[in-house]
Amino acid sequence: RPGGPGAGGREGAVVGDEGAVDGDVHRAGGGRAVGVPQGERGPAPAPAAAVAHEAESAALSRGVVESNHPGYTGSGFVNYDNVQGSHVQWTVDAAQAGRATLTLRYANGTAASRPMDITVNGTLVADDRAFPSTGSWASWSTVTLTTDVKAGANTVRATATTSAGGPNVDHLSVDTAGPVASTPAAVNGQLRVCGTKLCNQYGKAIQLRGMSSHGTQWYGQCLTGGSLNALATDWNADVLRVSTYVQEGGYETDPRRFTDLVHSLIEQAAARGMYVIVDWHMLSPGDPHHNLSMARTFFTEIAQRHGAKTNLLYEIANEPSGVSWSRIKSYAEQLIPVIRQHDPETPVLVGTRAWSSFGVSEGGDENEVVASPVAAANIMYTFHFYAASHRDEYLNTLSRAADRLPVFVTEFGTQNYAGEGADDFAMAQRYLDLMASRKISWVNWNFSDDHRSGAVFRSGTCAANGPWTGTSSLKPAGVWVRDRIRTPDSFPTG
Secondary structure, three states: OOOOOOOOOHHHOOOOOOHHHOOOOOOOOOOOOOOOOHHHOOOOOOOOOOEEEEHHHOEEEOEEEEOOOOOOOOOOEEEEOOOOOOEEEEEEEEOOOEEEEEEEEEEOOOOOOOOEEEEEOOEEEEEEEOOOOOOOOOOOEEEEEEEEEOOEEEEEEEEEOOOOOOOEEEEEEEEOOOOOOOOHHHHHOOOEEEOOEEEOOOOOEOOOEEEEOOOHHHHHHHOOHHHHHHHHHOOOOOEEEEEEEOOOOOHHHOHHHHHHHHHHHHHHHHHOOOEEEEEEEOOOOOOHHHHHHHHHHHHHHHHHHHOOOOOEEEEOOOOOOOOOHHHHHHHHHHHHHHHHOOOOOOOEEEOOHHHHOOOHHHOOOOHHHHHOOOOOOOEEEEEEEEOOOOOHHHHHHHHHHHHHOOEEEEEEEOOOOOOOOOOOHHHHHHHHHHHHHHOOOEEEEOOOOOOOOOOOEOOOOOOOOOOOOOOOOEOHHHHHHHHHHHOOOOOOOO
16 A cells, blocks of 8 residues: 555645634534434534633733734733733633633734743643744634633633743633533543453443544644534544644644644544544654654653543554564554553554555555554554455455454545545445444544545635535535444443
8 A cells, every 4th residue: 555545746735824723612512412313313402601701801910901903802902021921810710620621812923833831720731832823913813721620710820931922812711511421522431442342431342433634734724613513513423533744744844833733633622522533643654663752752742731631542653564563563662651651541552564454455464463462551453444445355354353453443535545536435335334343443534625535525625614514515425424424323331
């Protein structure tokens, strides 16, 4: 499978500096009716309203209230002095102790990020959180994080960490409701591997179904508040895979920017009750050891910040190729302990040989993994397929492997191995039938408007900001996979 899915031609797509942090976050409250037949679902209940706290009404230190740039809410915004330590502090009330989603609306007309520390009740909850450029002082964006609050009054402070000061801050929005009980992440809670299955907090085997992003360096503009709302409530997806390419203009070019994009998307998916696969999208070079040092840095920060969450999975090597299984295993056994230092519970997904085909694309099979599994607990092995290219040999390998190993299909398409060409829905359905019978979780490639047939949206949809719901913006593959994600889940809780 040389080149992997979507190889070649993608460098023409451009994503702006704001990437996935643009767009206000709205919780998809109750969008999924778990176990209810599709035709019997009523309208989703309205999300609990987040409470906006205007910056101009907060306590200020070395900042001024202004109204000389349009687009703000309330009567104005706070312009931080250009000095380290300037801050805005709000007092917010919570009816009860628990998790809260904090969303800061801001503008940054400079070319550089203006990072800030966020503290809640004096405890640092976001260290040097990036507030990237929004293009102009009249363009507003949001940064979101999730934290714990106490019952009653809470203080939230945003403090500039550089001599440039902070961005212009419009308001702080606080949502203390959290994901409602009917969302996939709320029903299933902390996942773990039990035998050859992925199990929920009740120890019951489940199957997750969802979508993978395209590379966020190209298609971050397809991951907005509106599109993620649609994925959670119109598509009824259980899981979003966030694909952070390492090369090809990705992470290695700007680690801070791409790590912050992942932080933002984790928070936004959590607010909508979806699971998130943090995908370290190594592709070329095919030896995962080439990126081991960067992977240690990346996953250390992700695990430190989000390890307490229960809606994560870590995919540590997208598609190894041209190397032996022992080489991949060595990489996994060096990286997994780094993650476990900060997050002992989240399942880790390990890529397999030959573009995550269990070696089939290079003449091998699953027996090499069965004979020499990774020496770590709570892990699964990944398998990728593209139905028009990967026929019965691959299907049979997946079937055999799932009998002996925990498997997660973190990428598949109905097209050829490059994610383009004609759709083979019949072959793809054979795979889906197998995965349903074995409770193998799956994620489809990809939730973007790339020109290839494997991207679910028609070209131009993301630039036009939708429409995200329904089928009018979807290619045939998008209509097909949306229909199969939308079918009712079966999440046992007894």
